[in-house]
Amino acid sequence: MISSHSSDTPTPTRPSSKSSFLLRATAASSHFRILAIDSSALVLEAQQRHNLSPDASAALGRLMTGAVLFSYILVKHENSRVMLRIQGDGPLGYVVAEGSSEQGKATARGYVQHPEVELPLRLQDGKLDVRALIGAGDLGVSRLLPGSEPYTSSVPLVSGEIAEDLAHYLLHSEQIPSALLLGVYLEGGVVHTAGGILVQAMPEASEADLATLERNIAAIGNLTNALQNASLLEVVTRVTEGLSLELLEEATPLTFECRCSRERLVAAMGYFSAEERQEMIDNGGQEAICHWCNTHYQLTAQEITSLEE
Numbered sequence: 001m002i003s004s005h006s007s008d009t010p011t012p013t014r015p016s017s018k019s020s021f022l023l024r025a026t027a028a029s030s031h032f033r034i035l036a037i038d039s040s041a042l043v044l045e046a047q048q049r050h051n052l053s054p055d056a057s058a059a060l061g062r063l064m065t066g067a068v069l070f071s072y073i074l075v076k077h078e079n080s081r082v083m084l085r086i087q088g089d090g091p092l093g094y095v096v097a098e099g100s101s102e103q104g105k106a107t108a109r110g111y112v113q114h115p116e117v118e119l120p121l122r123l124q125d126g127k128l129d130v131r132a133l134i135g136a137g138d139l140g141v142s143r144l145l146p147g148s149e150p151y152t153s154s155v156p157l158v159s160g161e162i163a164e165d166l167a168h169y170l171l172h173s174e175q176i177p178s179a180l181l182l183g184v185y186l187e188g189g190v191v192h193t194a195g196g197i198l199v200q201a202m203p204e205a206s207e208a209d210l211a212t213l214e215r216n217i218a219a220i221g222n223l224t225n226a227l228q229n230a231s232l233l234e235v236v237t238r239v240t241e242g243l244s245l246e247l248l249e250e251a252t253p254l255t256f257e258c259r260c261s262r263e264r265l266v267a268a269m270g271y272f273s274a275e276e277r278q279e280m281i282d283n284g285g286q287e288a289i290c291h292w293c294n295t296h297y298q299l300t301a302q303e304i305t306s307l308e309e
């Protein structure tokens with residue numbers, strides 16, 4: 001497998017000029033709610049920030065895209081977030097992603113335990129083997145609401161392919177029947193196309209409309225293949241063919257955004273013992289790294305001293 005850890009060598013095929021965005025729509029007289037994301041630029045940024053292997057990019061890209069989708073259906077308040085955490089026994093270790101949706105914008109961030117891990121491609125189709133990377137384990141879904149304790153529920157993974165696991169969670173833990181497609185496609189080891197589509201079926205949806213939806217989704221096949229040859233809106237139009245698609249608003253921009261700051265990292269040094277902090281001060285400061293976005297902060301001895309006061 002070609003691996004690319006060289007985040008500073010752009011290739012002409014990279015979608016870096018393209019920004020990620022989300023579309024919201026309904027179909028079949030609002031009996032279906034549709035959320036669709038082109039997350040190519042978002043997942044590429046995650047790959048570059050964390051120096052992710054192609055395998056790790058595929059897993060984190062799927063989970064980050066899923067976290068943004070979940071933030072639209074599981075939390076209703078402003079400044080609320082959804083965190084998804086997969087803990088498997090595969091070589092990738094844990095994968096964590098957070099998504100949030102606010103008026104007019106969506107954001108995500110995430111990281112994996114072992115960003116360098118790579119496995120051989122799957123024998124049957126030559127694709128990245130996300131299931132083998134993740135292994136068996138649990139999916140934790142946390143709602144992070146302003147001013148209250150996080151509410152987390154955890155379910156066993158049913159597949160390790162992530163889309164199936166998230167759809168299974170929605171059905172069995174939230175009673176939300178849905179169809180969920182997630183995909184990340186890499187070219188030369190670099191994230192090229194990524195996206196997700198979630199269709200939520202309301203109880204009023206008719207059997208005939210459900211059958212049409214199922215046929216349309218089967219005809220799409222692989223989401224990232226479809227997205228390489230058509231725009232996100234065109235793919236959504238194909239998913240809802242015969243079901244009268246209605247777009248709800250203009251596209252919402254989606255960006256990689258972290259909540260870390262120098263002040264937060266300085267405050268986090270308070271978790272160390274006085275002796276450990278004194279050692280940092282004696283060394284003239286301490287480097288602190290945000291695990292969400294991999295930003296390195298060089299904290300000064302004065303900043304660490306300020307915690308004692």
Ligand SMILES: [Zn+2]
Pocket residue numbers: 258259260261290291292293294295
């Ligand atoms: Zn950060």
